[in-house]
Amino acid sequence: MVDLSVDIAGVKLKNPVTTASGTFASGKEYADFVDLNKLGAITVKGVSITPWQGNPPPRIAETYGGLLNSVGLQNPGVEAFIKEDLPFLKQFDTKIIVNICGHTEEEYAEAAQRLSTEAVDLLELNISCPNLKKGGIAFGQNPKMAHAVVREVKKYAKQPLIVKLSPNVTDITEIAKAAEDAGADALSLINTILGMQIDINRRRPVLYNVTGGLSGPAVKPVAVRMVYQTARCVKIPIIGMGGICSGGDAVEFLLAGATAVAVGSANFANPNATTDVLNGICEYMQKNSIAKLSDIKLA
Amino acid sequence: MKKLVNAQILKNAPLTRDIYELIFKSEYLAETAKAGQFAGIYLESESKLLPRPFGFCQTDAKAGTVRIVYRVVGGGTKILSQYPEGKTLRVLGPCGNGFTYSAQKRVVIIGGGMGTPPLLKLAQDIKKANSNAEINVFSGFQNAQQVILKSDFEKTGAKVYISTDDGSQGYMGNVISLIKNVLRHNPDGGSALPQSPEIIFACGPKVMLKAVSGYADETATPAQVSMEERMGCGVGACICCVTKTNDGNGEAYKKVCAHGPVFSSKEVVWNG
Ligand SMILES: Cc1cc2nc3c(=O)[nH]c(=O)nc-3n(C[C@H](O)[C@H](O)[C@H](O)COP(=O)(O)OP(=O)(O)OC[C@H]3O[C@@H](n4cnc5c(N)ncnc54)[C@H](O)[C@@H]3O)c2cc1C
Ligand SMILES: Cc1cc2nc3c(=O)[nH]c(=O)nc-3n(C[C@H](O)[C@H](O)[C@H](O)COP(=O)(O)O)c2cc1C
Numbered sequence: 001m002v003d004l005s006v007d008i009a010g011v012k013l014k015n016p017v018t019t020a021s022g023t024f025a026s027g028k029e030y031a032d033f034v035d036l037n038k039l040g041a042i043t044v045k046g047v048s049i050t051p052w053q054g055n056p057p058p059r060i061a062e063t064y065g066g067l068l069n070s071v072g073l074q075n076p077g078v079e080a081f082i083k084e085d086l087p088f089l090k091q092f093d094t095k096i097i098v099n100i101c102g103h104t105e106e107e108y109a110e111a112a113q114r115l116s117t118e119a120v121d122l123l124e125l126n127i128s129c130p131n132l133k134k135g136g137i138a139f140g141q142n143p144k145m146a147h148a149v150v151r152e153v154k155k156y157a158k159q160p161l162i163v164k165l166s167p168n169v170t171d172i173t174e175i176a177k178a179a180e181d182a183g184a185d186a187l188s189l190i191n192t193i194l195g196m197q198i199d200i201n202r203r204r205p206v207l208y209n210v211t212g213g214l215s216g217p218a219v220k221p222v223a224v225r226m227v228y229q230t231a232r233c234v235k236i237p238i239i240g241m242g243g244i245c246s247g248g249d250a251v252e253f254l255l256a257g258a259t260a261v262a263v264g265s266a267n268f269a270n271p272n273a274t275t276d277v278l279n280g281i282c283e284y285m286q287k288n289s290i291a292k293l294s295d296i297k298l299a
Numbered sequence: 300m301k302k303l304v305n306a307q308i309l310k311n312a313p314l315t316r317d318i319y320e321l322i323f324k325s326e327y328l329a330e331t332a333k334a335g336q337f338a339g340i341y342l343e344s345e346s347k348l349l350p351r352p353f354g355f356c357q358t359d360a361k362a363g364t365v366r367i368v369y370r371v372v373g374g375g376t377k378i379l380s381q382y383p384e385g386k387t388l389r390v391l392g393p394c395g396n397g398f399t400y401s402a403q404k405r406v407v408i409i410g411g412g413m414g415t416p417p418l419l420k421l422a423q424d425i426k427k428a429n430s431n432a433e434i435n436v437f438s439g440f441q442n443a444q445q446v447i448l449k450s451d452f453e454k455t456g457a458k459v460y461i462s463t464d465d466g467s468q469g470y471m472g473n474v475i476s477l478i479k480n481v482l483r484h485n486p487d488g489g490s491a492l493p494q495s496p497e498i499i500f501a502c503g504p505k506v507m508l509k510a511v512s513g514y515a516d517e518t519a520t521p522a523q524v525s526m527e528e529r530m531g532c533g534v535g536a537c538i539c540c541v542t543k544t545n546d547g548n549g550e551a552y553k554k555v556c557a558h559g560p561v562f563s564s565k566e567v568v569w570n571g
Contacts, residue, residue, distance in 0.1 A: 025536040029557070032301045032534075045538070054552055058529040060539035064346045067531065071538050074552055216348060268532040269341065269348035271303055271391065 002285040003292045004278075006040065006260050008237050009160035009185035011121050013040035013095055013260060016293060017250070017278045020215075020241045020264025021046055021099035021124060021164070022071065024274075026085035027092070033271035038278065041095035043262060044085065046126050048101050049110040051077035061197045061206040066216030066243070067265060068195050070209035073101050073129055078114045086118060095121040097162065101129060105152045116158035123159050125150065125184075128166030128191035129213070140166035140191070143178035150182035160185035162239065165230070167219075168194050172226045173233045180234045188239040188262065189230060190223045216265040217243040224256050231257025245273060247280015254281075254296045301534060302327055306390045309364060311382055317371045318413075318447055319380050323388055326363035328355075333397035334421035335502075335525055335561045338367065339533035341389040342378050350391055350533045351375045352556070354417025354502070354525070357451075368416040368447060394533050395560045398523050402429050403497035407520075408457070409474055409511050410438040411503020412445065417525060418502055419448050422455045435496070436460065437481070439474035439507065443467035474503075475510040496520055499564075512564035522564035528555040543568040 004015035018041040019027075026044045027036050036042060054074025061068045075081070081098070089096050098120045102108035112123055127139035127146055139145045150163055163179040165172055167190040176187055192213025197206045205211075223242025231238055240258030244250050245266040253261050266273035281293075290296060306323040314320045328338065332355045339350030357366035371380050382388070398421050400406075406425060410418045415438050425432050434457035440446045442465045452459045461469030462477040470477045495518065501511040502525035515522035531537035535557030544553045544566045553559065 023532075023537060025538075029532070029534045029536040033303060053550075054538065054541070056543075057539070057541050057552075059541065060349075060529050060531045060537070062347060062349050065348070067349065069531070069537065069539060074538050074541070217345075265348065268350070268537060270389075271534065 002282055002290065004282070006293060008122065008162070008239070008260060011095055011160060015040040015278055016254070016260040016281070017274055018043050018097060018239065018260060018262045019267070019274060020262040021126065023264040023267050026081070026089060028085070028088055030267065030271055030274075034274050036092040036094055039094045039274055040260060041097050041121070042089060042092075043097040043099055043124060044081070044089070045075055046073045046099040046101040046129070047075050047078045047081045047111060048073065049078055049107050049114065051075065051080065056208045058206060058208055059212075061212065063195070063197060063214065063216075064218060066214055066218030067268070068197055068207060068212035068214050069192070070207045070212035072209065078111050082114075082118055086120070090119055097122040097124050099124040099126050099164070101126045105149045108149055109152050109156045112153045112161075113156035116156060120159055122162055122186075123153075123157050124162040124164050124188060125153055126164050126191070128164050128168075137166050137168060140164075140175060141169050143174045146175050147178040147182040150179050150184050154183040162186040162188050164191055165189040165226075166191050167222055167226055167242075173229055176230045176234050180236050184236060186237045186239065187230060187234065188241065190219070190226050190242045193219055193222060215242070217245055219243050220249060220252075224252055227253055227258050228256040244277060245269070247277055247282070247284050250277050250281050251284050251296060254293070255298050301392060301394060304328060304390050304392075306365070306388045308382055308384050308386045308388060310384060311380070314368065314447055315444055318445070319369055319371065321367040321369065321379070322364055323367075323390070324363055325365055325390060328365050328390065328392050329358045329363045330360045332358050332365065332393040332420075334424045335397035335417055336393040336395045337417070337560065338365070339391035339394055340367075340379065341391070342375050343389075344378055347375050347378070349531060351379065352394070352530050352533060355393070355420050356416035356448075357420050357423065370413045391533055395556055396558065398500055398525070398561050400425050400428060400498075404429070404432055405496045405498075406432055406434045407478070407496040407499045408434060408436045409478070409499060409501040409503070409507070410436070411474060411507040412440055414501075414503030414507070414525065414527075415448055418500065419451050421500055422452055422457050426455050434458070437462070437474045437478050439463070439477065439503070440468075441465070473510070474507060475514055478514065499523070501525070508564070508567075509569045512567065512569060515564050523561050524564050524567065525560045526555050526562060526567070527560065530556055532556070
């Protein structure tokens with residue numbers, strides 16, 4: 001038996017596989033396919049202090065080896081999440097990571113505060129959504145703003161705080177260091193890369209929102225590079241994501257310096273993706289006689 | 300419960316120039332699929348990751364087979380059209396909610412283009428549930444080459460009226476004016492369309508569904524419409540394929556793949 005457990009800011013995950021926020025809803029939608037007890041953690045869709053309506057459709061466009069989305073963080077608000085989704089998640093033997101979004105520092109802080117008394121294991125601060133007019137990514141593109149929002153949220157958060165970084169920056173390590181400095185307990189990256197697709201017959205952008213976030217296998221090399229760079233300049237653990245479809249993909253992120261990994265768009269192409277990734281990591285370890293996950297290191 | 304099944308292709312051949320009939324083996328889907336629900340077909344392509352949604356056109360629980368009728372419109376359906384018999388497909392389903400039929404006698408079914416296939420299963424299931432049901436099918440297409448499934452519908456005992464945009468077959472014009480025309484003239488001299496259907500079921504382009512909704516309101520007939528939107532996961536997780544609705548508690552985007560694809564015409568915000 002291989003030891004797959006990992007520690008993220010004092011929270012022990014039985015294995016390094018979680019879900020990427022927004023691609024797995026709150027788990028229910030995939031429970032027909034995946035034994036949720038098998039996952040290290042479930043990271044849920046972003047929640048905000050009040051309900052958000054999201055952007056008009058079309059919200060999705062398929063691209064070569066990936067997809068663009070412009071959902072705009074539609075969610076029923078933190079109260080509805082606590083009432084309707086949390087009880088479902090609590091039935092399973094897995095850790096719960098709640099992704100929070102906001103337009104302002106106060107909104108992020110209020111959501112964190114509201115969740116502080118709930119049975120949630122970790123919070124993930126989404127300062128990197130490219131689909132909002134206000135807030136979201138702005139916090140993730142400016143080290144000072146990132147620092148300030150993390151500081152503010154840390155005042156109210158009772159659970160360890162993961163800060164989710166945007167790849168839409170010149171130097172991701174600047175933002176990573178600012179977040180660590182402000183008290184982030186872990187980092188997750190990458191969020192989607194801003195992109196666009198045009199329908200040449202209609203001569204119009206495919207997405208109503210014009211631009212959207214690119215995800216899926218197409219972004220993996222960018223994500224691996226960013227995890228590698230970030231891991232070399234912070235001490236806090238990293239949850240790596242971006243295009244992970246197989247055990248081999250996950251191992252690549254672990255080698256780049258991630259402590260855990262998240263499976264996102266791959267769920268859309270294969271509802272069993274999370275399980276397949278986990279099994280693939282085990283096989284890799286067995287094949288290479290690696291007993292402990294933390295022994296997966298670059299040569 | 301939705302499942303991911305491996306389904307062997309029994310037939311995949313053109314019905315018309317660009318419209319194909321796909322028959323695959325899946326006992327599970329053949330037994331569980333309801334009319335109006337859909338299957339997500341994955342393409343074994345590294346570049347095209349998302350499942351393609353197709354309504355169940357016909358299912359045979361005894362033979363364990365499923366029939367899909369699809370039109371080649373883009374890269375994914377092109378790849379699908381090239382799959383040979385014997386190949387195994389990964390299929391997700393049954394997805395979505397499906398139509399709700401509750402023993403109404405006078406039924407009107409309205410289809411537009413590639414919205415027609417799922418309505419065949421509906422007509423068949425209605426006849427199974429209630430052999431006394433009188434079904435009138437109004438089906439609109441661009442031209443005679445695009446007309447599909449007419450005899451399949453007739454086999455259920457339904458009366459079928461066809462319209463084409465260019466008049467190359469049946470009535471020239473759209474389905475709504477066809478319905479209004481049939482109501483007035485009863486052109487075939489057969490049994491007159493009941494003045495007041497008890498229920499309308501429709502599937503087709505949004506502009507057509509909007510007109511159906513208007514017609515349903517004018518005639519105070521309940522209508523169920525099957526909506527189409529660009530889809531991601533097909534299971535309700537990604538919240539991409541939304542349509543604006545108002546169920547009385549204010550406007551909200553609902554998921555076509557999970558809350559729908561079938562909605563009450565009254566619930567859809569048509570200008571949203
Ligand atoms: C509930 C439902 C039932 C459907 N049933 C049928 C059917 O029975 N027969 C049939 O011929 N077609 C049906 N369609 C439409 C069918 O899904 C699209 O024509 C098909 O996905 C096009 O794929 P493509 O790769 O060839 O096109 P591309 O344009 O290359 O596809 C690119 C992406 O856009 C998506 N897409 C493109 N057109 C549509 C569309 N009209 N609706 C939703 N997503 C789209 C594709 O799934 C893919 O992810 C249905 C759609 C829905 C939502
Ligand atoms: C449809 C969709 C919705 C998403 N919603 C969120 C979200 O609510 N919060 C968030 O932090 N990231 C969100 N993301 C980003 C993913 O969590 C992930 O960072 C990104 O997709 C890269 O991983 P992937 O290539 O494995 O999908 C979303 C991505 C997609 C495709």
